[in-house]
Amino acid sequence: MKNRILPAFAAIALTMPLAACGSPKAPAPSPNPSSGIESPSRATAEEDRQAQADLPETRVVTDVWNRQVEIPCEVNSIICLGSMAPRLAAYLDVVDMMVAAEDNDIETMSVRYDYSPVYHGQLKELPSAGPGGGSGENNGYAEQIIQLQPDVILAGFNEDAADELQRQTGIPVVSIRYRTQGFIDEGFHRAMRVFAETVGAGERCEKVLSYIDACKEDLAGRTADIPDGDKLKAYTGAVTFNGRHGFAFTYVNFPPFTAVNAKNVADSFLESQTGEAAAAAAESGKAYIGNDGFEVDLEQILQWDPDIIFLDPGNMDLVRDEYNHNPGYFNSLRAVREGNVFTMPSSNAAGPNITYLLINAYYAGIILYPEPFNDIDLEKKAGEIMEQLLGQSFFDEMEEGGLYYGTIAIGG
Numbered sequence: 001m002k003n004r005i006l007p008a009f010a011a012i013a014l015t016m017p018l019a020a021c022g023s024p025k026a027p028a029p030s031p032n033p034s035s036g037i038e039s040p041s042r043a044t045a046e047e048d049r050q051a052q053a054d055l056p057e058t059r060v061v062t063d064v065w066n067r068q069v070e071i072p073c074e075v076n077s078i079i080c081l082g083s084m085a086p087r088l089a090a091y092l093d094v095v096d097m098m099v100a101a102e103d104n105d106i107e108t109m110s111v112r113y114d115y116s117p118v119y120h121g122q123l124k125e126l127p128s129a130g131p132g133g134g135s136g137e138n139n140g141y142a143e144q145i146i147q148l149q150p151d152v153i154l155a156g157f158n159e160d161a162a163d164e165l166q167r168q169t170g171i172p173v174v175s176i177r178y179r180t181q182g183f184i185d186e187g188f189h190r191a192m193r194v195f196a197e198t199v200g201a202g203e204r205c206e207k208v209l210s211y212i213d214a215c216k217e218d219l220a221g222r223t224a225d226i227p228d229g230d231k232l233k234a235y236t237g238a239v240t241f242n243g244r245h246g247f248a249f250t251y252v253n254f255p256p257f258t259a260v261n262a263k264n265v266a267d268s269f270l271e272s273q274t275g276e277a278a279a280a281a282a283e284s285g286k287a288y289i290g291n292d293g294f295e296v297d298l299e300q301i302l303q304w305d306p307d308i309i310f311l312d313p314g315n316m317d318l319v320r321d322e323y324n325h326n327p328g329y330f331n332s333l334r335a336v337r338e339g340n341v342f343t344m345p346s347s348n349a350a351g352p353n354i355t356y357l358l359i360n361a362y363y364a365g366i367i368l369y370p371e372p373f374n375d376i377d378l379e380k381k382a383g384e385i386m387e388q389l390l391g392q393s394f395f396d397e398m399e400e401g402g403l404y405y406g407t408i409a410i411g412g
Contacts, residue, residue: 021056021059021073021074056073057072057073058070058071058072058073059071059072059073061174061194061197061198062194063162063174063175063176063194064175064176064177064178064187064190064191064194065158065159065162065175065177067159067162067163067174067175069166069172069173069174070172071151071152071172071174071198072151072152072172074151074200075097075151075152075198075199075200076097076151077097077098077099077148077149077150077151077152078094078097078098078099078150078151078152078153078154078198078199079098079099079100079129079140079145079148079150079152079153079154080098080101080102080153080154080155081102081129081130081139081140081153081154081155081156081157081165082130082132082133082134082135082136082139082155082156082157082177082350083133083134083135083136083156083157083177083178083179083350083351084134084156084176084177084178084191084350084351084352085154085155085156085176085195086098086101086102086105086113086115086119086123087113087114087115087350087351087353087354088154088176088191088192088195089154089195090114090115090118090119090389090390091115091192091208091354091389091390092192092195092196092199092201092204092205092208093201093204093391094199094201094204095115095119095122095123097199098123098126099126099127099148099150100126100127100128100129100144100145100148100150101123101124101126101127101128101129102128102129102130102131102132102133103128103130103131103132104131104132104133104350105119105120105123105124105132106123106124106126106128107124108120110349110401111394111397111398111400111401111402111403112314112346112349112401112403113349113350113353114353114354114355114356114386114389114390115390117394117397117398118390118391118392118394127144127148128141128144129141129144129145129148132350133350134156134242134348134349134350134351136156136157136158136161136177137157137158137161138155138157138161138162138164138165138168140153140155140165140168140169142165142168142169145165145169145171146169146170146171149171150171151171151172152171152172152173152174152198152199153165153166153169153171153172153173153174154173154174154176154195154198154199155173155174155175155176155177156175156176156177156178156350156351157173157175157177158175158177159175162174162175174194174195174198176191176192176194176195177191178190178191178351178352179351182253182255182258183216183255183256183258183259183357183361184212184216184255184259184354184357184358188354189209192205192208192209193205208388208389211388211389212354212358212389215358215361215385216259219259219260219361219362219365220259220260220261222260222365222369222372222373223260223261223262223365223369223372224261226261226369226372228263231261231262231263231368232262232263232307232308232368233263233265233304233305233306233307233308234257234262234263234264234265234306234307234308234309234310234364234368235250235264235265235266235301235304235306235308235309235310235335236250236251236254236256236257236264236266236309236310236311236344237249237250237301237309237310237311237312237319238311238312238315238316238318238319239251239254239293239312239315239346239348240312240314240315240346240348240349241293241348242293244314244315244318245293245295245315245318246315246318246319246321246322247298247301247311247318247319247322247330248295248296248297248298248301249293249294249295249296250266250293250294250295250296251264251266251293251294252264252266252267252269252294253267254266255347255352255357255360255361256344256347256357256360256361256363256364257364259357259361259364259365260361260364260365260368260369262364262368265301265304265306266296269294269296298329301333302329302332302333305333305334306333306334306335307334307335307340308335308340308341308342308367308368309333309335309336309340309341309342310341310342310343310344310364310367311341311342311343311344311408311410312343312344312345312346313343313345313402313403313404313408314345314346314402314403315346316408316410319410320410320411323410323411327411330410330411331411336410339407341407341408341409341410342367342405342406342407342408343404343405343406343407343408344360344363344364345360345398345402345403345404345405346403347360354389355382355385355386355389355390356398356403358385359378359381359382359385362376362378362381362382363378363405366378378405379395382395382398383395
């Protein structure tokens, strides 16, 4: 996690705000006693003091809502609240800067949050600054935050909520809210770079993004030349999206499907479900706030008659209750009859777990395109992804916690 490589252009772009704040000059060389020349150290020291006094104390960052937020030149302490904020701190390897955590991260280790197996031991020792969650609303504990006095609050909040918390605390609030629009899109890159600019983690940021982009290129390249007519029809159901749901809750632009150019039957609703929000985000330059998850009519799924069905194993109790009330419906689906129902572990918990999105994408490729993905060992690839983003593999803990891969029986 500490070995950091950064392309020159990215290093320049991400360090400019910090450079504008200035940095201490190198100490003047010691005089040579035998030279007979008087030491300039006193004059140099006075010049250094004056130069430091002239340096600005603050700089401005632009967050995902295009809010201009004035923050200290040097940020040493942060609080992370809401959707994605603690997760991005983990990806950027700056959890040590956090002076508080959210209740859900303090109280228990949960594999639902990909950073929790790695960082729970550290986070549980911090004071609480909020309950956690991904609503985007301001739920920070303002009084506790004021007492802790972090340099900056990084929050996965909506625009108004970020303004509100800043007014309540008098502490700069930088919003890094992110909702998926396809597969790890530019909105994620922007959120990461805003966070990195705020805390001075540009090198680490570009290393992570470069790895993610390489995975995206690999995933897309394996399936780019497969004609649509040769692709299996895929449906994902029981998706976790703002809570748990049953069989008919699905997803347009489902990230693991998008990653491998899969034929997602639900994408017939893509325009009606996301078109307006996508257009608004493109026009305003602000974060995307569409709802890609929605409930579809059960009869529509019958008409689609997907070849392959993926279901969130964490919601199978809901699906099995539905099956018990209407087994005839489920047994009329060809994928159910033929045993082509597979798990698709949830990647959402107060925002998307990017590690799980990448692993799920490789898993979808293995199931939907066995030949192009025949060289991928899922457990090995998952371990690599976890190590790149979070410093260590916790694949066994993930599966033991209920996020597992394999076939699944709806009526079992």
